[in-house]
Amino acid sequence: xQKEKECQVSYPLCLSLPFALSGPWCxxxxxxxxxxxxxxxxxxxxxxxASSSGDYDYKLIAVVNWPEVxxxxxxxxxxxxxxxxxxxxxxxxxxxxxxxxxxxxSFHFFDREKMEQRLASSLIMTVNExxxxxxxxxxxxxxxxxxxxxxxxxxxxxxxxDGSSEVQLGQTQVIGFVxxxxxxPYRDRPNEGSFAIYTEFSPMADPSFEPGRPGETAIELGRxxxxxxxxxxxxxxESLCVIAGKLVWSIRIDLHIIDNGGNLxxxxxxxALAALSTxxxxxxxxxxxxxxxxxxxxxxxxEPLPLILHHFPVAVTFGFIGKENTVVIDPTHYEEAVMGxxxxxxxxxxxxxxxxxxxxxxxxxxxxxxxxxxxxxVKAGDITSKIKNAVESxxxxxSLRKIKRHNPDQQGSSDVxxxxxxRLTVGSDESGIGSPFNxxxxxxxxxxxxxxxxxxxxxWDPYSSGVDGDALRTTLASRVTPLDKHKEESSPVNPETKxxxxxxxxxxxxxxxxxxxxxxxxxxxxxxxxxxxxxxNKNAS
Amino acid sequence: xxxxxxxxxxxxxVDQLVVPGDVILDLSNMxxxxxxxxxxxxxxxDSICAMKAGKLRFMKPNKYWVESSQKRYVPSAGDNVLxxxxxxxxxxxxxxxxxxxxxxxxVLSFEGGTRRNIPKFEVGTLLYxxxxxxxTGMNPEVSCMDAxxxxxxxxxxxxxxxxxxxxxxxxxxxSSPPHPVLEGLGKKLSFEIAVGINGRFWVNASQSSTVILxxxxxxxxESLSLVQQKIYLEKLLKSIQ
Numbered sequence: 001x002q003k004e005k006e007c008q009v010s011y012p013l014c015l016s017l018p019f020a021l022s023g024p025w026c027x028x029x030x031x032x033x034x035x036x037x038x039x040x041x042x043x044x045x046x047x048x049x050a051s052s053s054g055d056y057d058y059k060l061i062a063v064v065n066w067p068e069v070x071x072x073x074x075x076x077x078x079x080x081x082x083x084x085x086x087x088x089x090x091x092x093x094x095x096x097x098x099x100x101x102x103x104x105x106s107f108h109f110f111d112r113e114k115m116e117q118r119l120a121s122s123l124i125m126t127v128n129e130x131x132x133x134x135x136x137x138x139x140x141x142x143x144x145x146x147x148x149x150x151x152x153x154x155x156x157x158x159x160x161x162d163g164s165s166e167v168q169l170g171q172t173q174v175i176g177f178v179x180x181x182x183x184x185p186y187r188d189r190p191n192e193g194s195f196a197i198y199t200e201f202s203p204m205a206d207p208s209f210e211p212g213r214p215g216e217t218a219i220e221l222g223r224x225x226x227x228x229x230x231x232x233x234x235x236x237x238e239s240l241c242v243i244a245g246k247l248v249w250s251i252r253i254d255l256h257i258i259d260n261g262g263n264l265x266x267x268x269x270x271x272a273l274a275a276l277s278t279x280x281x282x283x284x285x286x287x288x289x290x291x292x293x294x295x296x297x298x299x300x301x302x303e304p305l306p307l308i309l310h311h312f313p314v315a316v317t318f319g320f321i322g323k324e325n326t327v328v329i330d331p332t333h334y335e336e337a338v339m340g341x342x343x344x345x346x347x348x349x350x351x352x353x354x355x356x357x358x359x360x361x362x363x364x365x366x367x368x369x370x371x372x373x374x375x376x377x378v379k380a381g382d383i384t385s386k387i388k389n390a391v392e393s394x395x396x397x398x399s400l401r402k403i404k405r406h407n408p409d410q411q412g413s414s415d416v417x418x419x420x421x422x423r424l425t426v427g428s429d430e431s432g433i434g435s436p437f438n439x440x441x442x443x444x445x446x447x448x449x450x451x452x453x454x455x456x457x458x459x460w461d462p463y464s465s466g467v468d469g470d471a472l473r474t475t476l477a478s479r480v481t482p483l484d485k486h487k488e489e490s491s492p493v494n495p496e497t498k499x500x501x502x503x504x505x506x507x508x509x510x511x512x513x514x515x516x517x518x519x520x521x522x523x524x525x526x527x528x529x530x531x532x533x534x535x536x537n538k539n540a541s
Numbered sequence: 542x543x544x545x546x547x548x549x550x551x552x553x554x555v556d557q558l559v560v561p562g563d564v565i566l567d568l569s570n571m572x573x574x575x576x577x578x579x580x581x582x583x584x585x586x587d588s589i590c591a592m593k594a595g596k597l598r599f600m601k602p603n604k605y606w607v608e609s610s611q612k613r614y615v616p617s618a619g620d621n622v623l624x625x626x627x628x629x630x631x632x633x634x635x636x637x638x639x640x641x642x643x644x645x646x647x648v649l650s651f652e653g654g655t656r657r658n659i660p661k662f663e664v665g666t667l668l669y670x671x672x673x674x675x676x677t678g679m680n681p682e683v684s685c686m687d688a689x690x691x692x693x694x695x696x697x698x699x700x701x702x703x704x705x706x707x708x709x710x711x712x713x714x715x716s717s718p719p720h721p722v723l724e725g726l727g728k729k730l731s732f733e734i735a736v737g738i739n740g741r742f743w744v745n746a747s748q749s750s751t752v753i754l755x756x757x758x759x760x761x762x763e764s765l766s767l768v769q770q771k772i773y774l775e776k777l778l779k780s781i782q
Contacts, residue, residue, distance in 0.1 A: 124625050124637050127665040128743070132702040136749035143702065145757055 123208070123337050130338050134322040142335070144170075148328045149375055154383065156274050156390040162304070162398075163279030167271040170332065171261025173205075176271030177254045178279040182296070185241070185248040193240025195251035197226045197272065206260035217264075224357050225255070225269050228313040228346035232354035235276065236308035242284050247294060249281055251307070262332035265344050269315040270387060277391040278398075280304035303402075312384045313354040316376035317344045320362050327372060329379065343369070345376040349384050555599040559591040559607060566605070579606025580615070610709020614739035616640040616675035621695075623703065623737030624683060626666040634662055636670065639739045642680045646670060650684040652692035660697075667698045667743060669735050698735055701745030704756040708740045710763040722762040725774040726755055729781070754781070 133143060140148055152170030159166065163178035185192060199222040201209040209215075214222070229235055240249035253275065255268045283302045287295045319331035319339035331339060341361020346354040353373060358364075552565045559565065565582065566589040578584065581593035582605055591597065595609025614622070616638060624636035624644060633645040646668070648659045662668070668685065675681035687693040706714075714720050714736045723734070732746035732755050742759070746752045758777055762770050 124627060125665060126625050126667040126703055127663065128667050128698065128701055128703060130665075131700065132749065132752070136753065139749055141750055141753060143753055143756075145753055 123333070125334070125337050129334060133335060133338050134326075137321055137326045137328065138324075142328060142332075144332060148326065149379075151330045151379060151382070152332075154270070154386055156270065156387060158274070158278055158390070158394045163275050165271050165274035165278065167267050167274060169261070169263060169267040169270070169330070171259060172263060172267045173257075173259040173261075174264065174267040174271040175256040175258060176268070176275035177256070178251060178272075178275040179254075180249050180251050180279070180281045182242065182247050182284075182294075183250040185245065189237075190245040191241045191248075192237040193248040193250060194237065195229070195235055195253060197222050197229075197253045197255065199225075199255045199257070199268070201257045201260075204259075205257045209257075209260070220357075220359065221265050221268055222255070224265050224315060224344055224346070224355065225253075225272050227355045227357075228269060228315055229272070229276075232311070232313050232346075232348070232352065234309055234311055234313050234348075234354075236310060239308045240281075242294065243286075251276075251279070251281075260333060262334070262336050263317050263330050266315050266317050266330065269313075269346070270383060273309075273312050273314070274387055274391060276307055276309060277387065278306075278394055280306055311348040311350060311352075312387060313346045313348050314380040314383045314387075315344050315346045315355075316379050316383075317342060318372050318376075320364055325362060325364060325368060327368060329375065343372060345373055347373070347377050347380045349377075349381045351377060552597065552599070552605065554597045555605075557597060558595070559597050560594045561590075561592055563591045564588045565591055565597060575603055577604040579604060580617075581607025581609070608709075608712070610707045610712075612705075612707055612740060613641075614639045614708055616644065616672050616681040616739075618672055618674050620672045620738045622670060622672060622683070622739040623698070623735065623741040623743060624668045624670050625703075626662045626664055626668065628664065629662065636668060636683055638670075638672070638681065638683065638737075639741065640675075640681065644670075644672070644675075644681040644683045646683045646685065650686055651696070652686055652690065662697070667703055669695050669698055669737070669743075671695060698743050698745075701733075701743050702752050702756060703741055703743045704760060706740050706742060706760060706763065708738065710759070711736055711738050711740055711742065713763075714742060714759065720759075720762075721767060721770045722758055722774050725771075725778065726758060729778055730755065 136142065137148065142148065144152075146152070153168075155168040157166045157168075158164060159177075165176045167174050167176070183194075186194065199214060199218045201214065201218045203209045203211050235251070240251065242248060253272050255271055257264055257268065280299070280303075282299060282304050283297045285295050285297070287293060317330065319328045319335055320326070320341040320343070321328060321331075321335065321339045325340075328335060328339075331342070336342070339361075341358070341364065343356065343358040343364070345356050348354060356373075554563065554565050566576075567587065568584075568589065569587045576589070578589065579598075581591055581595060582589055583592050589605070591607055593607045593609050595607045597605065598608050599605050616622075622638045624638045624646070626634050626646075627637050627643065628635035631648075633647045636644045636646050638644045648654070649656070650673075651660060654660075670683040670685055671687060673682045673684045685692065685695040687695070714723060714734075715738065726732075730746065730751050732744055732751055734742060734744050734755070736742040742756075744752045744755050744759075746755070754777075758773075762773060765773055
């Protein structure tokens with residue numbers, strides 16, 4: 001099998017000899033040399049990158065690139081061949097070239113393999129695909145069956161830690177992780193905390209992602225997400241200040257792309273927002289002997305605080321495909337390879353445009369841009385409500401977990417213990433009844449199935465072995481309202497500090513609250529228990 | 542020639558999932574038998590063990606191999622694959638067939654191909670080719686002719702759309718009895734399809750919506766069992782009508 005290798009060799013030495021005869025030559029010419037190998041023997045291991053294991057014959061054809069060099073070279077060659085001394089010099093030059101080629105062989109062999117690999121790692125599109133995508137868009141249909149302004153399925157999941165989110169938008173997957181650290185503030189902003197966004201494009205996500213320094217797309221993605229959050233002041237940085245001028249919280253948002261199915265910007269933005277919404281930072285108070293020491297309370301002592309997010313800037317990406325500039329929203333991997341230009345608009349549900357990014361690509365009419373912004377505001381509303389729902393269900397799950405966790409740690413007064421045991425049954429009750437941990441379902445189910453409650457504490461609950469099921473069941477049956485009250489007390493703690501009100505939740509809670517109140521007034525023991533609960537919450541907030 | 546061995550029964554792992562390390566056959570009690578080992582199996586002294594995870598298959602009289610479904614394709618001679626031209630050289634076209642190395646398609650390996658009528662393929666052309674030889678470490682060679690030198694459906698595929706699949710799905714699409722979803726869709730819709738064993742298939746129809754429907758239906762049916770596929774097909778056809 002014959003293979004051609006291109007070696008680029010620059011050798012001022014070789015040509016300078018003959019050129020010295022023709023005149024001064026300041027530029028080092030670049031000369032392309034085609035080396036054709038005729039015999040190719042491979043060792044058994046078959047590693048294509050194993051160099052110099054075979055024998056290579058060279059046939060040297062020196063072709064000069066530049067026309068001026070060509071002219072000069074030919075003139076030189078004629079003068080060279082004319083004289084005997086110069087002929088020797090020419091032979092020397094050719095020999096030097098040959099040697100250099102041999103020397104450079106292994107280097108350039110790697111180069112060609114890399115070129116092959118680079119070709120293989122970029123997305124290989126056929127002409128059929130490009131034509132098909134454009135034609136299908138003329139009849140308003142996309143390759144995965146969506147319409148031009150449909151988003152793919154969006155799933156938002158949260159990790160076990162506060163501040164970690166995983167977003168799946170079709171095939172694209174992004175993980176967001178938020179952490180906080182106490183640092184010194186910037187000199188010109190002594191009262192404000194800071195936040196920074198770091199992106200990592202995992203090589204597992206796409207064959208064209210390389211490990212190491214972030215490439216252009218990675219930096220652009222980070223900038224878009226950052227601009228959406230920073231310029232619009234979505235994250236309240238002043239609340240991150242602990243001691244003005246000395247200590248502030250510095251929030252770090254890490255976005256990891258683990259699968260590239262197209263439209264990384266939107267997915268990364270949603271991941272950042274979801275992670276920021278569920279992040280909790282430890283509470284810090286000034287204390288100590290002189291009141292100047294900073295005490296950072298660990299999460300099990302004092303409830304950590306969420307960040308204050310004023311609004312949710314949602315990024316919506318549009319792709320412009322074809323000569324007629326058909327607009328598609330949320331382009332897939334293949335559409336991104338085919339599109340001529342793209343635009344990302346970051347908006348929130350209040351109708352503010354936080355940022356617009358259009359970096360190069362095809363030109364777009366102004367009317368098209370306005371239409372895109374209108375569509376984007378609708379989509380932003382959808383996405384915001386999805387994020388908020390996901391965050392809410394995460395928070396209720398989290399507060400449930402906190403309730404169960406209190407039981408073995410705190411063995412305080414008797415009614416506190418009783419109070420905790422009741423809450424424990426709430427937790428085990430939930431698990432006994434069903435898995436959907438939704439506020440509605442819980443209160444409804446509890447009200448309806450309390451009389452028919454037949455199971456003991458759930459088997460998966462680690463603390464259930466220390467609880468007497470029968471005794472609790474009777475107490476549970478006689479005390480319907482305190483359980484409702486406790487559920488309401490624990491969950492409104494978070495909305496107090498969160499700016500976005502849980503409207504749907506508070507509606508259902510309000511109804512049960514009223515039910516609770518009516519029965520409440522007859523019993524006074526519950527009044528004694530309730531204020532303690534309130535007091536603890538006041539300290540934490 | 543193979544003599545009748547003492548135990549002529551095939552391995553008890555046939556048609557079952559094996560993982561790397563499983564000993565398929567113990568050769569110590571099989572004498573004078575010729576076995577043909579296909580992909581995914583390796584002889585380790587006196588035992589044959591699996592190297593890949595997948596289903597062990599057996600074909601009479603003596604062929605064993607491990608079948609698994611991957612996204613990547615390992616070229617082997619005789620396969621019909623879908624390739625995309627990525628480069629043109631004076632001697633051959635460089636074609637990507639989703640394998641570890643790019644394949645070479647000599648410019649003369651077309652029916653009636655001479656130096657004067659070399660076809661002009663631009664970068665990105667989709668071709669249906671046959672793998673001529675694929676030795677490890679070398680770039681595979683492909684051809685647009687069959688073994689006899691006839692064109693036989695190989696060549697450029699125009700229009701339509703190419704979908705990616707796994708090698709397992711490609712094998713299912715090419716198997717007989719035919720794939721239920723493919724058969725069912727073929728009864729109701731008219732389209733043409735070319736399946737490459739390298740995890741690519743191409744669909745063409747008069748309407749873009751048909752192409753999209755067929756392609757997505759096939760892609761989604763990969764993880765469904767036979768019964769589920771039939772149900773999915775029924776629902777799909779009902780939604781078309």
